[in-house]
Amino acid sequence: MPRTTEGAVGARPTIRDIARVAGVSKASVSYALNDLPGVSEETRARIRATATELGWRPSAAARSLSRARAGAVGLAVARDVHLLEEEPYYMRFIAGMESVLAREGLSLLLSVVPDVDAAVEVLRDWWGERRVDGVVLTDLRVEDPRVALVTELGIPCALRAGIDDRMPDGAQLALSVETERQSFVEVVDHLVAQGHRRLARVAGPREFLHTRRRDIAWAEVTRSALGRAAPVVVADYTSAGGLAATRELLAGARPPTAVVYDNDVMAAAVVAERASLGVRVPEDLAVVAGEDSMLCRLASPAISCLHRDVVADGARSARLLLEVVLGRSSEVSVTEPHRLVVRGTTAPGAPAAPAAGG
Amino acid sequence: MPRTTEGAVGARPTIRDIARVAGVSKASVSYALNDLPGVSEETRARIRATATELGWRPSAAARSLSRARAGAVGLAVARDVHLLEEEPYYMRFIAGMESVLAREGLSLLLSVVPDVDAAVEVLRDWWGERRVDGVVLTDLRVEDPRVALVTELGIPCALRAGIDDRMPDGAQLALSVETERQSFVEVVDHLVAQGHRRLARVAGPREFLHTRRRDIAWAEVTRSALGRAAPVVVADYTSAGGLAATRELLAGARPPTAVVYDNDVMAAAVVAERASLGVRVPEDLAVVAGEDSMLCRLASPAISCLHRDVVADGARSARLLLEVVLGRSSEVSVTEPHRLVVRGTTAPGAPAAPAAGG
């Protein structure tokens, strides 16, 4: 093995070094290394060998400057840090994105900020400073200022939305189309088949676009199955909020025998506190969580839920974003619906919960 | 308000535009906008006003190229995606990092890959392409190839390690010093005070440096408290692994009355499956989790654990990294130890678990 200069700390070679060593011009090096025509195969091979030998890597900044492309995309998560604790979701979503981005040599910029206004500032910085070629938005709010921003600035963007959610025209948007209806049909069918007639739902905050979609889908599906729309109480995704909403429902004139929760934390809190709520699960109250997690799997009884492939969702979002950034084809993709996973909280015949304290 | 050109999609102004509008040279613009001497206050004010009016932001690529600094740091998480699902940890760590980085105008590059070898490749790319000025490493392994890499290439790096963990000389390392001993002293004291004499620990994989530190600390602390080192069974952080290890311990000649788990998932699995394990918690078996999470809080009984401020850890790591990158002072910081949080799995007097099924 020839001795390389690679070991010298901080001494990173440039195409200039390669050109000198290989005895060609910088331009030829660039052509050779980018697989462009303009160099003979022999020269190309020599240049490639030299580049490898020197341990050359393209400078992202230089490339970005001359190509007018950042070589990176951004994900600005807008969520309070206390709710994040309850969100194993994102790392898997990011792992999915990564699997697509890595193939294209793109980096991922991540920002975690408490609210959408802070996220708007981050996006404005990223775009203004040309740090990203596009962004992925999650947890869309109703009238989301981030959507207004990416539209105004023309930032390529991937997001998940319902087919009926109105998105601004002219924006560089790639949509993953979500459908909550199909998921609710599965859930409601399952519960009705078990004899439930008094259903209810504990929703997440109304500021989220997906909450609004679920509101509409829930009303339609329950009306269709039961003759009238089943009630909804709004909560805030926290265990305290989920418990309060459940108490409210149970204290009503027609207490539900089955409740569907918009996330896993609220459902898990209710299952954990079933004694203080004065119900048996699932005998008195069936419970379904809107998201799957360890929380659902390790609860006693384990919690029936709507499960989705989060890694695949991340990969899809990244793929869609790249299509917009690179000006490719489609730009709309239909997300796979949540899949109902039946566990102990809706199946009386399922393994019984361990006896308390023994 | 004067009409700006900001609205024109894609038309992002440069210092050249500012120079033209303000009637000065590009150099003056640069000096003015970077708060450097060389321009009169009057000119500086005019240039600033023009920059604001045009909606100018510095091009990260151009700045990076001329300053030879990326303006970003990287975090390469090396963990299997299935274990990630059980890791709400990282998003909070990142939020903590962000709070420090944002102040300095630095971006965060994130990569989530399955193992350390893949992480090494990511780091090599980031550094070779000058995408980052430094990196934060987490979940250090024994003989971690990432540490070898950052040493070899001279990459500024922040990581958490024990005071006895040998780190290579000459590296640009900023250390957060961890001590597991103090945490174990608290746990063991607590358990012994409740009459426990037969303790055991279910450890995480031995490949992790922190597992090795815990092994040493556990042996010392239990020997000191009980006269001999309490047993350890190695598991893999998963619920199945935690259950298997616990079965092994319970089937032994001297089954433990209290078990300390290296993470939350294994502890939660054991609490959930206590019936099938044939024990009451905490009467027959006290349980302590090595990390806090919703899983611990929502278990029945709620799980006693070692709790830490993950957001603060993230902020500390970012701060230390910046010191190395900017060539500032210290570079060593002592991490706050985990704090013991006593809940139902170690306190017989605590609120009883809800009765099974109601």
Next chain:
DNA sequence: CTGAAAGCGCTTACAG
């Protein structure tokens, strides 16, 4: 097929 040259948007000595 090959090379000299301009340009991307900044920074920074260096003369005036």
Next chain:
DNA sequence: CTGAAAGCGCTTACAG
């Protein structure tokens, strides 16, 4: 205090 110029490391027409 101010401006012309070179340079950071690439890409890309444009002549040879």
